[in-house]
Amino acid sequence: MKNSTIGLVTLIKAQDIEFSPLGIEAEVQEIALAVNPYSETMGGGICRMKECNFDWQLRYDEIIFVQSGSMYIGHNGKKIEAAQGDIFFMKEGAKITYGTDTEVEFFFSTYPVDWKKSKKDIVYEQTGEDLVTLIKGEQIEYSPLGIECQNGKIAPVLNKISTNMGGGICRMKKCNFDWQIKYDEMIYVSKGSMYITHHGEKIEAKQGDIYFMKNGAEITYGTDEEVEFYFTLYPVNWRELQK
The missing domain is CATH 2.60.120.10 (Jelly Rolls)
Structure with missing residues (x-):
């Protein structure tokens, strides 16, 4: 079954999600920007990594839900570790390292979806502010x-x-x-x-x-x-x- 759109609702089936290489040295490093073609506001999809890391500066706000495995975000000299069920929220401008010492699969959302165009000329002032928040799954209140x-x-x-x-x-x-x-x-x-x-x-x-x-x-x-x-x-x- 291919992705289906009915009115204002699109369903993207797991078996139809297409992954692309992240472009780093690792046995497993792939990403699927599954939602981006359908959205004018948020982007999002799935990322998989194994025993690897890479540096990045965010030109968007990002939410990460750790679906399986474990990972970390390096930021301001700290290694912020997360496991299955944990959530990261990271603000635009954060200089970070995405990494995993084992392997991880996570679902992510970003805003804005068009950051490559709308944010490409922005220069971020580094103030030392912590722009990464970790929400532990066991502490979430329903x-x-x-x-x-x-x-x-x-x-x-x-x-x-x-x-x-x-x-x-x-x-x-x-x-x-x-x-x-x-x-x-x-x-x-x-x-x-x-x-x-x-x-x-x-x-x-x-x-x-x-x-x-x-x-x-x-x-x-x-x-x-x-x-x-x-x-x-x-x-x-x-x-x-x-x-």
Whole structure:
């Protein structure tokens, strides 16, 4: 099955995601900018690495969800280590090292999607400020999802620390609820399976699949079993913009 777009909802199936080399010396080093062709706001996709590292300066804000394995970010002389279930938030301008002493797969989101063009002439002043935040999975606090999902819970952990993208983790079990999204949203299914209903179509996804949904989509989030998914959205202040 190829990637499918119905109205304002695109489903990118794991088996159809195409990876390209990162361009560094390593046995495994590949990246898939899976969401970029569909989005005018956030970019995103999946990266895989094994026993390697490389230096980089961010020209965008970036969110990383560690799906499997472990990794680190080097920043301001510190090695900030993360394992499965942990989340990084990194601000534009950060000089960092991406690395793993073993191997890692992570889902990432970036803003803006067009940073290569819009940010190419920017020179960043280095102030020594810490521009990297690590959120440990075991410290994440969830709140009830409410609505019709009594078994649902959500942790929008990035909303309080980001000025561009919001995001976090959601868990649901045998429930569904209707919603009209007032932002662009990316979802990576980290465990289980789920569906998005849009324009009368039930668009089903399982672990490793990615949804991209555009502002204004009228949808139903649901799962017939149970699911955990990572999500990012833009803009983080969408509620304020509706007032």
